Amino acid sequence: MDWDKLRIFHAVADAGSLTHAGDVLHLSQSAVSRQIRALEESVGATLFHRHARGLILTEQGELLFDATSAMARKLDAASARIRDSEESVLGELKVTTTVGFGSLWLAPRLYKLYEKFPDLKIDLLLEERVLDLPMREADVAIRMKEPSQSDLIRRRLLNIRMRLYATQDYLDSAGTPESMADLAAHRIICQKTDQPQVAAGARLVQEILTQNITSTLTVNNYFGVLQGVLANVGIGVLPDYLSLDHPRLVRVLPETESGEVPVFLAYPEELRQTRRVAVFRDFVLEEIQAYRRLQSENLTA
Structure with a gap:
């Protein structure tokens, strides 16, 4: 033809x-x-x-x-x-991840990548829908579960958990709950369980809402939940990776948390040698390692 x-x-x-x-x-x-x-x-x-x-x-x-x-x-x-040459990284890279992880963890760190590669163009696609990497809806994905496609290169980055957080100002004003039953006296900020989110987080919210909660604020993403918590509106259900970047967050009911949620980085096999993908992958891995070091230091402090 x-x-x-x-x-x-x-x-x-x-x-x-x-x-x-x-x-x-x-x-x-x-x-x-x-x-x-x-x-x-x-x-x-x-x-x-x-x-x-x-x-x-x-x-x-x-x-x-x-x-x-x-x-x-x-x-x-x-x-x-x-x-892509060996000396420079040019062109557009489509990266997809969830609204929460992308806006609260990834985007604030991207300035470090741009400092090294100022000509890189990143198209950050934040949505809960899983985009099709083999069909090139995106080049790289960071997902809260292991990708199912067999023709993807995947790397497990870390495990996260959903936990309860508030500010000290809120707890000083409304009191600190000592048990799940005490949550009935507090406003809970969370996502609705029927909205797209990790299953472990939805299960934790369901468990909390069985405590006869009288007042709630529901938001369709974790960015909104975080803003509500920082504004002293109530106690929020948030991913634990936020605690290092937001020192005002105080963990509530330390024994209460979701199951582990694995976080994977994935990209198509055909992009293995693409420089833009390689530098982004290495950047994310470096940031994850830095995050883990800070996490360990906080645990031992």
């Missing part, structure tokens, strides 16, 4: 419109249309259903689009390796 025609077909299938594909390719609509007709003649099949609102792939078109998508991913990976 003609590579140029396949490139134009892929752009049309991706855009769903001859006009939009032409804009991307800097070609006229008629030129794009001629190339698509020529490709359909060469493969002996209709690739698009033509409607007033745009183009829809036929079954044969879907098969060809799957093939061109795989080609595009491989070309992107090859281009990334070519652009």
